[in-house]
Ligand code: SF4
Ligand code: SF4
């Protein structure tokens with residue numbers, strides 16, 4: 001079969017000032033000094049995208065830069081954009097992604113590029129390192145042949161994250177990272193959870209405090225992109241949400257994220273519905289005057305358009321049923 | 335077709351134009367709306383995040399209410415769809431959880447059996463009503479309008495909950511509808527991205543930049559308007575658009591329609607009937623192209 005592979009070409013060493021593009025600038029196609037080159041390759045219909053790229057490098061253009069090693073979704077080195085989605089080239093079949101025999105591959109615009117399909121993963125490794133991805137063991141440290149003993153059940157929570165191959169796909173397409181390069185991102189926070197919920201670690205409280213800071217767990221927009229992108233079922237968002245619950249339980253509640261969740265829950269408990277009118281003021285904090293003022297023009301715009309929710313927030317009929325469910329399941333947060 | 339209709343809190347709160355336009359077009363579509371007036375807020379993912387069992391119990395109550403009406407549950411909000419689909423998914427996979435949840439519901443007069451389907455209007459248009467039935471309803475083709483679809487995260491992700499593994503074409507329904515109504519779909523990256531709303535109240539800067547980025551991209555690609563099946567996206571893309579423009583330091587000014595408003599326009603309803611005069615971003619520029627006055 002004939003496949004047409006369009007490859008985004010770019011060489012950082014030739015363009016010292018750019019385009020370490022962060023986030024696609026609209027229109028993305030205009031990214032400076034990046035060009036697309038089309039290659040035709042002959043391969044059977046079981047071929048992976050990576051087979052196509054290797055065929056190009058071996059037989060057509062040896063200057064094509066592509067990173068790979070295991071060819072079986074283990075080493076995590078072949079992550080790239082395939083038709084605009086972060087994916088592993090070694091496990092993606094050409095026929096699954098090609099439209100009329102055509103497929104486009106490039107390095108994702110959210111990461112710096114070294115050359116062609118090779119992204120500079122420095123931001124990814126820095127983020128991972130910054131969450132202290134190691135155990136700081138509880139005292140006393142077991143001596144001699146002894147080791148820490150933990151129940152199996154405690155380890156089961158961590159298995160999901162342990163499958164991570166550090167391919168960075170989740171970070172490449174993370175929506176919050178595309179806006180804020182300092183966001184710790186899905187993989188690092190999933191790893192953070194893995195250590196924070198390990199019964200052998202002695203620094204859980206400090207971890208939860210650290211991860212609750214700016215650019216941490218409350219910087220995630222809850223878009224599920226990382227869940228769908230991850231080739232290993234790590235579901236980073238789920239791990240981030242576990243961290244949020246742990247942080248709130250540990251008392252790290254003085255932040256807008258927690259206030260938002262609390263105000264939301266209160267509104268549903270008391271009226272059965274979301275009260276949009278009090279959600280924002282309660283989230284930013286009632287005494288956070290600058291934030292309250294900042295929201296004012298928007299409120300006025302909405303008021304003018306006839307879009308403000310009714311000042312008197314109505315309860316749904318049968319609200320007692322709802323209150324009862326809150327009471328039975330217990331508390332707001334657990 | 336009888337449906338158990340869940341309008342969602344936002345269409346009853348800050349986006350009344352969505353509720354009104356849905357009610358307007360329902361008879362044309364042959365939909366008999368039996369509203370779930372006693373169902374609670376889905377929790378928009380916030381409750382699931384803080385207390386999953388609480389959220390599953392509340393959502394099981396809504397699902398059971400639909401079961402009692404003997405009809406599929408129809409949503410008009412991507413977020414409600416995502417949360418309800420997610421709850422259904424969990425409850426179907428975990429019998430012990432289902433038992434506990436039904437225990438919580440015991441004295442509410444409802445039990446969730448797991449028989450109801452939850453479908454967004456967008457899915458019903460294609461899968462239940464059918465494009466062939468829709469075509470003859472178009473009285474005023476939206477010819478000449480470049481329309482950018484904006485799905486919202488929760489009607490697409492996670493794919494496993496939203497039926498996209500079995501029906502990947504669900505990620506193209508908006509484009510199909512736009513074409514059927516006579517408009518031209520605009521292709522752009524932002525269509526399946528996050529509007530930023532989930533973070534608006536606690537992380538306004540990132541949230542607004544997110545909205546601004548997708549709006550700017552759609553505009554650059556020539557969109558006259560955006561259409562969304564999610565009122566929460568609408569709140570960020572329309573309600574916050576002036577602030578989003580400030581956040582990204584670029585002029586915006588692209589109106590955002592709710593899906594029922596777009597359908598209603600093509601079915602021949604007036605912009606006023608569809609409350610297209612109740613938006614923060616003036617819809618006039620887009621409407622002028624189909625020669626309609628607000
Ligand atoms: S859910 Fe959060 S961490 Fe995952 S991709 Fe979206 S913003 Fe990033
Ligand atoms: S969490 Fe998944 S997508 Fe992210 S780096 Fe690990 S394996 Fe890759």
Ligand code: FES
Pocket residue numbers: 067068069070071072073074075076077078079088089090091
């Ligand atoms: S080559 Fe190792 S993961 Fe693809």
